[in-house]
Amino acid sequence: MTPLPIPLPDPLPLPMHPGALKALLLVTFTLHLMAVNLGVGGSLIAAVHALRGKPKDRELVRRLAPLLPGAVTFAITLGVAPLLFVQLTYGPFFYTASVLTAVPWLALIFLLMAGYVLLYRFVGSAGSETLHAASGIGAALLLLSVGLMLVNVTTLSLRPDLWAAQAAASPHGLRMNTLDPTLWPRYLHLGVGIVAVAGLLLAGWGAWRSHTYARQAGLRWFIATTASQAAWGTWLLVKQPAPVLDLLLDGRSAASLSLWISTALGALALLMAIPASQDGSRPQAVWAPFGLGLASTLGMILLRDQARDAALAAFGFHPGALPYKTDWLSLGVFGLTFLGLAVLLIVVLRWVMPPAASAKEEAP
Ligand code: HEM
Known part of the structure; x- marks a missing residue:
């Protein structure tokens, strides 16, 4: 059998332990x-509400848009x-x-x-009478x-x-990875998941800012998208290559436990989100599905x-076995940069979200 054309790892050792890099x-x-x-996910949700165009949707979009x-x-x-x-x-x-x-x-x-x-065009129009919903939809899709x-x-x-079949089918790198049956289910699973978590974040924001419509709308987005994962998630699972599928279904390995525990947590979040999204439900009811989701x-x-790692192990690659030599200087520079980014994130969040005290009344 011809060996697979996998390039050799870089001869330089990794700059720190592979486990630390993985973390x-x-x-x-x-x-x-x-x-x-x-x-x-927030852009898609905001654009769909802009398209609905009712006063409460427009008000929601005006509140959400500056964050996007x-x-x-x-x-x-x-x-x-x-x-x-x-x-x-x-x-x-x-x-x-990527080549x-x-x-x-x-x-x-x-x-x-x-x-x-x-x-930017969509967000810029959020404060005006003519909301550019089409720009928002276009932005989200792009x-x-x-x-x-x-x-x-x-x-x-x-x-x-x-790889060899991909190179033969498209020597100039024009083609998508359509030979792989996991491409579309993986994309749908991830894309729908992005919108589901955006819905959860909206619901949490609604509960925090006493905004009933945001809370209920966010939970409904979460419920609809998460329910559809029964199709996308199952499709993705059954299309996995044999060594990965065997591992995921063995019921003992860490990967299998991760699969079943996270699926169970998602299903529980979905079940708890349904009553929490009904009229008259308490704002606090959001937090259980929020945390579980x-x-x-x-x-x-x-x-x-x-x-x-299971997929690549089938081709003899084990990241934990790569040689390393800790580079403390790079580690320090990375740590400082990361800290700076965290501070920047806090400043930006405080800037775009004024204190909750200004929103005591539950908005309709
Ligand atoms: C704003 C639009 C973006 C969206 C919707 C997006 C979404 C995603 C999704 C769904 C994945 C998972 C892919 C998979 O598991 O098959 C992913 C992975 C990744 N994204 Fe993004 N991404 C965006 C922008 C970016 C940009 C601009 C960068 C680089 C600067 C980036 C870097 C990465 C990397 C490196 C991974 C892979 C991480 C890994 O394999 O562990 N993404 N992204």
Whole structure:
């Protein structure tokens, strides 16, 4: 059998223990995804409410809109750190996949810029009588297509067995990773998840700011999108390559436990969100589905990482075995930069969210 064309890892040792790099990858990816949930999922929700056009929808959009460009900015900035950690640990896979699907990969930048322009147009119109709902929908779809480009590279990076066929089918890197049956279910699962978490964040904001409509609308977004995960999640699971599927279904491994525990947490969040979204429900009823939904998301992030390592182990790659030599200077500079970003995030959040005392009355 011809050996698979997997490049050798970088001969330089990693700048710190692979476990520490993995932890940093997981933390920074979680932050990236939370900002994506807020900015991209929030844009879609705001645009749909703008399209509905009722006075209470317009009022909601006016309250939400100022948060969106900042959240997308954080999504981009917080995407850089996981990009660096992925390249360090999974470089031979990530680089090969991005070269093989170069045109969709580079298109990401233009889709992002176009989405950003439309988002500003939408947000700029939020205070005026003529709300540009179409710009909002366009912005959300463009930003969600950035997610598709990332799923495209991520899925291809896990399938070295498809690389030769991908290169033969499109030597100039024009094609998406459509040979891989996980591309679309993975994208739908993640894209719908982004909107679900945005709904949860909206519901939490509504409960915190005593805004009944935001609370109920957020929970309804969460319920509808999470219920549909029964289809997308199952489709994604059954399309996994055999070694990953066996691991996920064995009922004993950490990956299998992550799958079943996070699915159970998500289902429980869904069941608790239904009564909490009804007229006359108490604002505090939001917090149980809110906490369970976020815990389920964290579990899925762990699961995603365990499934990646299982997929690559089938090709003989074990990130934990990579050589390393701790570079304390780079670690210190990274720590300080990260701290600076955290302070900036707090300042921005305080700036866009004035103290809750001004909103004592429950809005209709
Ligand atoms: C604002 C639009 C964006 C959206 C909707 C988005 C969404 C996503 C999604 C859904 C994933 C998971 C992909 C998968 O598991 O298959 C992901 C991963 C990732 N994103 Fe973003 N993203 C956005 C922007 C960015 C930008 C601008 C960067 C880089 C600066 C970035 C860096 C990353 C990285 C490195 C990963 C992979 C992390 C890993 O494999 O652990 N993202 N993103």
